[in-house]
Amino acid sequence: MTWDADEIMTVTAARSLAGRTSCFVGIGLPSTAANLARRTSNPDLALIYESGAIGAKPTVLPLSIGDGELGETADAVVSVPEIFNYWLQPGRVDVGFLGAAQVDRLGNINTTVIGDYAAPAVRLPGAGGAPEIAASCRETIVIVRHRPRILVDRLAFVTSLGFGDGPGHRAALGLRGRGPIRLITDLGVLEPDPETCELTLASIHPGVTVDEVRAATGWPLAVRADLAVTAPPTPAELTALRSLTRGGSVA
Amino acid sequence: MAELVSLAEGVAELVHDGDTVALEGFTHLIPVAAGQEIIRQGRRGLTLVRMTPDIVYDQLIGAGCAARLVFSWGGNPGVGSLHRFRDAVENAWPGPIEIEEHSHAGMANRYVAGASGLPFAVLRGYVGTDIAKHTTTVSTVTCPFTGEVLTAVAALNPDVAVIHAQRADRRGNVQMWGITGVQKEAVLAARRSLVTVEEIVDELDPRPDAVVLPGWVVSAVAHVPRGAHPSYAQGYYDRDNDYYQAWDPISRDREAFAKWLDEVTA
Missing domain, CATH: 3.40.1080.10 (Glutaconate Coenzyme A-transferase)
Structure with a gap:
C-alpha cells in the first residue's frame, strides 16, 4: 500500500504511544494519532480529554475535544476543574500529546500570536490546556507538519514550555515532567540532544532526504550519527487510519 | 427560588x-x-x-x-x-x-475560587510561559507550610x-x-x-x-x-x-x- 506524508506522520506518532498507560490528548493531529494507537500499538491506552473524559473510546474520530462520543464512551466523565486539578496536575498522566502553531529548537510551543502581542500579525487560539499538559505530564510528544515557519529558531511568545532556555531550565522552575521527548513531523522524527536539549533529527521517513528536512527547518538542524529511516506504515496501520479519518465506524 | x-x-x-x-x-x-x-x-x-x-x-x-x-x-x-x-x-x-x-487550568481554578468565596486559587501552572507577562490576574503565592512558590490566579x-x-x-x-x-x-x-x-x-x-x-x-x-x-x-x-x-x-x-x-x- 502506498501512503502520504500525513499518514506516515500519524502512524509514527501512534507507535510512539506503545507501552504507555495514559495519554492527555490535544485535538487535531494528536487526537487522530492517539485514537490510531488504540486500534494498533496500544489497545488499552487510556485517552484523557480536557473536557473531562477519562478513558474515552470513541468509535469515530472526534471533531472537538468535547464531542458526545467522548463522554458517552468514557470510563468516567469529570468536571473541567477536576480533570486539571486531580488528574493532570499531580503528574499521574504518562504522556501529553500536543500540536502547535510553532515549535522552537528547544521544544517550546507557541499557540498564542505571530508577531507583537499587542498588535499581532496573526492572532492564534491561545493556550487551552497545553501549558499545564506540557508542564505536568511525565513526558510530552509534539506533532506538527514540518515547515520553516512552524519549526522556528526562537519563539516570540512561549505558550507552553519545552526545555525553556536549555538544560536544567525545567528543573530550576520546579516542573515535574521531563518535557518533550519527541517531535514527530511529516518528514521525520526529532529528539532532544541529551546534552543540549536541542531537537535533532533522529529518523527520516522513507523517501525523504536530510537536505529536504534541513530546508524545512528554521534552525541549522543537527543530524544524529545513528540517523534511522522510519519503518513504513504497515497495511494494518493504514487500514485502521483510513477507516478512522474517513469517518467509518472502527469499534 | x-x-x-x-x-x-x-x-x-x-x-x-x-x-x-x-x-x-x-x-x-x-x-x-x-x-x-x-x-x-x-x-x-x-x-x-x-x-x-x-x-x-x-x-x-x-x-x-x-x-x-x-x-x-x-x-x-x-x-x-x-x-x-x-x-x-x-x-x-x-x-x-x-x-x-x-490557560484552561487557570480559568477553571479562577471559577473554583469565585464559587468558593476565595480571592484566588492556587495551582501549578503558567510556569516558564509568556502568558503571565500579559495578564495581571496571574501571580505567585508562597506555601506557608513548605515555602514552595506556587501560581496564584485571581477569582472570577x-x-x-x-x-x-x-x-x-x-x-x-x-x-x-x-x-x-x-x-x-x-x-x-x-x-x-x-x-x-x-x-x-x-x-x-x-x-x-x-x-x-x-x-x-x-x-x-x-x-x-x-x-x-x-x-x-x-x-x-x-x-x-x-x-x-x-x-x-x-x-x-x-x-x-x-x-x-x-x-x-x-
Whole structure:
C-alpha cells in the first residue's frame, strides 16, 4: 500500500504511544494519532480529554475535544476543574500529546500570536490546556507538519514550555515532567540532544532526504550519527487510519 | 427560588450593558440561543468571560457587544480560526477589544475560587510561559507550610453566568449530565444566573452522574428547546458539525457576517 506524508506522520506518532498507560490528548493531529494507537500499538491506552473524559473510546474520530462520543464512551466523565486539578496536575498522566502553531529548537510551543502581542500579525487560539499538559505530564510528544515557519529558531511568545532556555531550565522552575521527548513531523522524527536539549533529527521517513528536512527547518538542524529511516506504515496501520479519518465506524 | 421566564425576559432582566458575563459550556451544552438573544437586545460594553470562546462569542464580538474578552482558547473547534474574534484583535473591527488570557487550568481554578468565596486559587501552572507577562490576574503565592512558590490566579466573579442544561423542574431546580465542564462553578461564582433548558418537567427523576443546581442558587430558568444548537445536548440532539464548518466562510467575511447578523436580529 502506498501512503502520504500525513499518514506516515500519524502512524509514527501512534507507535510512539506503545507501552504507555495514559495519554492527555490535544485535538487535531494528536487526537487522530492517539485514537490510531488504540486500534494498533496500544489497545488499552487510556485517552484523557480536557473536557473531562477519562478513558474515552470513541468509535469515530472526534471533531472537538468535547464531542458526545467522548463522554458517552468514557470510563468516567469529570468536571473541567477536576480533570486539571486531580488528574493532570499531580503528574499521574504518562504522556501529553500536543500540536502547535510553532515549535522552537528547544521544544517550546507557541499557540498564542505571530508577531507583537499587542498588535499581532496573526492572532492564534491561545493556550487551552497545553501549558499545564506540557508542564505536568511525565513526558510530552509534539506533532506538527514540518515547515520553516512552524519549526522556528526562537519563539516570540512561549505558550507552553519545552526545555525553556536549555538544560536544567525545567528543573530550576520546579516542573515535574521531563518535557518533550519527541517531535514527530511529516518528514521525520526529532529528539532532544541529551546534552543540549536541542531537537535533532533522529529518523527520516522513507523517501525523504536530510537536505529536504534541513530546508524545512528554521534552525541549522543537527543530524544524529545513528540517523534511522522510519519503518513504513504497515497495511494494518493504514487500514485502521483510513477507516478512522474517513469517518467509518472502527469499534 | 428561580423564576421561570422567557429567554427575552431573562436576558432583559439579568444581562445589562457593561456587565461581566460568562456564557459557559465546554463543547457540550453551549448557551448559543442566549448569546443570540443578547445580540438581539443590543447589549454593549460587555466583558465576556468564557474558557472556549467559540462560535457563540465570535457572534457576540462581531455584533459589537464586547469591550473585553477573558478566555483561554479561542477557536472554531475542529475547523480553525474565529475570524470575528481575530478581526477584533488584529484590526479593532467592529471596535477595539481588550483581551485577558489564561490557560484552561487557570480559568477553571479562577471559577473554583469565585464559587468558593476565595480571592484566588492556587495551582501549578503558567510556569516558564509568556502568558503571565500579559495578564495581571496571574501571580505567585508562597506555601506557608513548605515555602514552595506556587501560581496564584485571581477569582472570577461574573455579574451573570449563562448556561444551558437538559432539564429543570417548575421550581427551577436544574439538572444536566454528560460533559458538564465548568458550569456549576460559573453559576456559583456569579452574582446572577440564567439557565436555558431543553425541557421543563414536573419532577426531576434522579440520574446517575447528573449535576444538579438547586433552584435557590439560580436566578432564572428559560425553556429554550435546541438552545445549545449547533453544540449538542446529550440525550436530545447531536453536535451539528456542518454548522461549525458553514460558520467559517460567514465569519471570514464582514459582509457575510453583516447579512447573518441582519437575519438574526430581524
